[in-house]
Amino acid sequence: MTTATGTTxxxxxxxxxxxxxxxxxxxxxxxVRNAINRHVQSDLRRALADLRDDDTVGxxxxxxxxxxxxxxxxxxxxLKDYTLHTALESDMQRLYDEIEAFEKPTIAAxxxxxxxxxxxxxxxxxxxxxxxxxxxGLPETNLSVLPGAGGTQRLARLVGTGRAIEMILTGRMxxxxxxxxxxxxxxxxxxxxxxDEVRRVADQVLRKGPLAVRLAKLVIRxxxxxxxxxxLVVERLAQALLYTxxxxxEGTEAFLAKRPAVFRGR
Numbered sequence: 001m002t003t004a005t006g007t008t009x010x011x012x013x014x015x016x017x018x019x020x021x022x023x024x025x026x027x028x029x030x031x032v033r034n035a036i037n038r039h040v041q042s043d044l045r046r047a048l049a050d051l052r053d054d055d056t057v058g059x060x061x062x063x064x065x066x067x068x069x070x071x072x073x074x075x076x077x078x079l080k081d082y083t084l085h086t087a088l089e090s091d092m093q094r095l096y097d098e099i100e101a102f103e104k105p106t107i108a109a110x111x112x113x114x115x116x117x118x119x120x121x122x123x124x125x126x127x128x129x130x131x132x133x134x135x136x137g138l139p140e141t142n143l144s145v146l147p148g149a150g151g152t153q154r155l156a157r158l159v160g161t162g163r164a165i166e167m168i169l170t171g172r173m174x175x176x177x178x179x180x181x182x183x184x185x186x187x188x189x190x191x192x193x194x195x196d197e198v199r200r201v202a203d204q205v206l207r208k209g210p211l212a213v214r215l216a217k218l219v220i221r222x223x224x225x226x227x228x229x230x231x232l233v234v235e236r237l238a239q240a241l242l243y244t245x246x247x248x249x250e251g252t253e254a255f256l257a258k259r260p261a262v263f264r265g266r
Contacts, residue, residue: 010050011043015065021058022202023051024109026065033072034064036117041095048098058206060102061198062125063109064118067191070110070134071118079143092117092149096124100150100221103214105205109198110134110185115173120147123154126217128184129198130176131191136184137173157224159183209247210265 007017015026025047027034051057064070074092099106099121108114108122110130115137122128122136130136138147138155146152147168156164159182167174176188189197205213215238223231242248247263254261 010047011039013037013040014043014047016047016051018054018057020203021056021206022199023054023057023060025051025060025062027062027071028065030064030066030069032075033069033113034066034118035072035075036092036121037075037078038091041091044095045098048102052103057104058210059105059107059202061107061109061202062099062121063111063195067112069112069118070108070114071121072113073116073118073139076143079145087148090148092120096120096150100124100154103217105202105213105217107198107202109194110136110176111191111194116140116147116151117149120149120151120154123158123184124150127186127201129194129201130179130185130188131194132176132188133191134176134179134185134188135173136176136179137171138168139171139173141169141171155184209242209245209251209261209263211245211247211263212242215242 007015009028010016013027013029015028017024017026025044027036027040027044029035029040048060051060105127106125108125108128110122110128112131112133113135114122114130115135116139119136119138138151140147140151147155152164152168155167158164159167163182174182174184176185179185180188187197187201219231219235219238222234226234246266247261250263251261
């Protein structure tokens with residue numbers, strides 16, 4: 001799909017750049033504030049499939065083209081034609097489920113407005129880092145629809161039921177500072193420092209054992225929808241697998257020898 005340097009288009013709406021094990025996926029529709037339509041969904045699926053199988057990629061960051069918008073929601077020109085069957089097919093919800101379950105760590109680099117489907121994509125990522133100019137919101141009720149790509153569920157899990165109901169029913173936007181205060185984003189940095197901070201955080205993750213990172217994601221996500229006892233059982237089983245791995249042996253030996261670990265993902 002792409003080489004270790006340079007930018008490669010995926011379809012007509014997505015750009016992928018890979019550098020030092022970090023893939024940057026850019027939704028490239030700045031003329032419409034990177035609104036998501038069927039083409040974007042298809043191109044994102046293609047990019048995810050390629051990155052899943054690319055051994056040179058250890059983590060993925062999602063962002064939007066330009067300086068003003070991450071993703072300003074779904075493309076309303078298509079939304080007006082949606083029907084009962086469109087909702088039941090749930091293409092965007094399924095795509096965001098795929099992003100949430102992606103085996104490699106994901107980061108949302110929110111560089112501007114993250115509204116509707118944009119906010120929902122950010123919430124599907126493992127880590128959300130926002131520029132201080134970012135704005136978040138789920139304004140679907142203004143169109144007499146609701147956040148249908150996971151927003152009603154992921155927002156409540158991140159910020160609590162009460163805040164989620166208030167944000168969705170009013171459709172109001174929150175700025176980056178409030179998003180940080182309520183737990184919607186992980187951190188906020190000056191806009192000009194956004195990608196440097198993303199790179200710093202990604203490098204921290206990429207230095208860890210990739211099997212441990214993958215299983216930690218799986219255990220945390222699985223435990224969210226289970227009782228604590230079940231979550232603890234899953235945790236024990238994941239730890240048992242890691243105890244048998246070459247990476248565990250390398251990690252402990254490197255620590256005792258006071259040298260950097262060289263993990264191989266097995």
